[in-house]
Amino acid sequence: MEEQRTYFVCGGGHQGLAMAAYLSLNGEKVTLWNRTREHIKDVINDGTIHCLGEIEGIAKIEKASDIIEEVISDYILVTVPSNAYADIAKKIAPYINKKTIIVLNPGRTFGAIHFAEELKKCGVKELPQIAETQTIVYTCRRSELNEVTIFAMKKDVKIAGLSNCNMHMVMDKMPASLKKYFLVDDSIMRISLSNVGMILHCAPVLMNIGWIENDKVAFKYYYDGISKTVAKYLEKMDGERLAVANKIGYSIETVADWLRRTYEITGDNLYECIKNNCAYKEIDAPPSLNSRYILEDVPNGLVPIEHIARELKVETPHITNIIELANAVYETDFRKSGRTFPLCIIKSYSEK
Template structure:
């Protein structure tokens, strides 16, 4: 009705939109760049909806991709039709820390200083970056797709913090999700998740992940521990816990984050007991088998891609070495 979005905070003012529609065909028609800003569990559904109306040369950017989002979207579209030149990329995290206020109003808490992004396949990165750098100048192109898609910040923070604060959320107690929910002891669990991720990265031969380095890059905050970093991020202040226990911190970040990570670890024969425990407890808490419904490297057809990556890194191919039969046969 207003014809645009009213913003306050880091961006102030009214921003008109040329087209506001629920018609998917009309929304993608003539667009050079298509930004998909939905929870990652909806990526496949959105890809199925837009596939019939896409044209050659269009760029799709997932905001964010979570883990292997670009792969899932491209694979889903290709199941519907073949488009010779279609480019799909993903950002590591949302470029804005923001919250909806009411109807057409939004609060922009923080425009992040730098956000990593990549595309799948990686050969299209330069073309995509040239097209979108004017839209998102803070994007930092990374020439290793795995380095972006596996560094999924949401899966590190959200499920664990939600699990260890489940009773408070279930009883609808209002509290600051990060500043009160991320206690020193709970953050030890986050440190363990980070350690297990880095064991996977070590096997893959990709750059080690440090949450504190990410916080410095994105928010300009320098700290030595996950606990201190979380509590120094101004944009995390006054962000309250979800109002319902079963929320996207489970329904998004477990099946599109932790589950694909766990499937990758299994394929690589890397032990991830903390990650696997969080998946298991989330399954029980939410009454949903995220392990079965979530993304896996088998479902996404990534076994060959991962094997080729390992060979390129000078490591032995798990498939040729016998692999993990559970992953290869699932």
């Protein structure tokens, strides 16, 4: 009888706690790692995560640690922000081989390619099986150091692997309780171009800076922060994303269509879809501007889309405006730190 597989959840934030708790409560053996020990100290101390919402219970974790070699396994579920990929690749490089499975949850835009390139820099000769998801499976928030609420499970989350990746192996070894929420796609390019986070996250933060920095105000990110006017701007950004995909030869869905399909809701436009999504009712706005909604989604979402658009001679004025505003507000150059792979490199990883 085959020994039960252990799933290694890499990252102990909102998504990591949700992933670890969900798998454990569905009977899987799970280990958990986080770079900062303080953030998972309660899980380390008592070995449990309290889960609320769509699935409730006290999840038992086999081992939690801030030392990666203590908990790594041959099936790695990466849930850290994508701007931490270089660090994660460096940490796991000594322990992986071509049979190791790595699923990036999510990859954002060209995350799997970024991860593969970082592994190569670390001296990895044979790449493991690397796949990325379009978005995280859970709508979730961590409320305590060992407590997380799962507000909703997303339906038919798309997943694809690099050109060398055996997706049959990736999905065959994935737990049935998790696998049922994924829809396998044959193109890593289409998955990356379908990144909805960069549309839903960046502009609303920049358009609500006054409220986010006001300590006297707490508001719901989607319900309060995305007004009709903000939603219309997001639709214009979304149109530019679709134009880039179309130029390359891919037909992808709008964010509104993604919301309708994933959450099984109705709405004539993006604003109505957001308002009709009950899973978004309790999602708070970021407590500060030090948020992955900018620090991750601008350099690893909008920047690579704009970069490819320029190579293809596709105009993206609304996306460019948000990148420029983010650069000015944060006094940095997100283009310099972002993903700017040439299209030929992207295609080499994408085409089977």
